[in-house]
Amino acid sequence: MTASRKPLSDDTARALVLNADPWLSCDDCFEQVDEAVEQLLIGNIPFSAPFKAHLVGCSVCLEEARSLAGLLALDAGLEAAGTLVWFDNAVSA
Ligand SMILES: [Zn+2]
Numbered sequence: 001m002t003a004s005r006k007p008l009s010d011d012t013a014r015a016l017v018l019n020a021d022p023w024l025s026c027d028d029c030f031e032q033v034d035e036a037v038e039q040l041l042i043g044n045i046p047f048s049a050p051f052k053a054h055l056v057g058c059s060v061c062l063e064e065a066r067s068l069a070g071l072l073a074l075d076a077g078l079e080a081a082g083t084l085v086w087f088d089n090a091v092s093a
Contacts, residue, residue, distance in 0.1 A: 022050040022053060023053070023054075024051060024053065026054075026060065026061055028050075028054075029051065029054045029055070029058065030061070030064070033061070033064060033065050033068060036048070036051050037065055037068045037072055037087075038072060040069075040087070040090055041072050041078065041083065041086075042072075042076060046090060046093065047090055052091055052093070055091045056091060062091070065087070065091075066087060066088075069084060069087040
C-alpha cells in the first residue's frame with residue numbers, strides 16, 4: 001500500500017517544534033480548566049505558565065477552554081465576543 005504524503009503545513013511544523021515547557025498533560029489541563037477560566041474571568045487572575053503553555057500547544061484543550069469561557073461569560077453577564085478576545089490575550093500573554 002502506498003500512502004500519499006502531504007508536506008507538513010507551516011502550522012503543523014510549528015506545532016511540532018513548539019516549546020511546551022512547563023509541561024502539563026491533557027488530563028491535568030482538564031482538571032484545572034474550570035477553575036483557571038473562572039479565576040481569569042471573574043477574579044482577573046492570569047493563567048499559570050503550564051496552563052498557558054498547554055493551551056498554546058493543544059488545540060483540543062484550547063477549544064474546550066474557549067467554549068467554557070463563552071459559557072462563563074454568559075453566566076456572568078459578560079459580553080461573549082469581548083470575553084473571548086480577552087481569553088485569547090490571556091493565553092498568548
Ligand atoms: Zn490538551
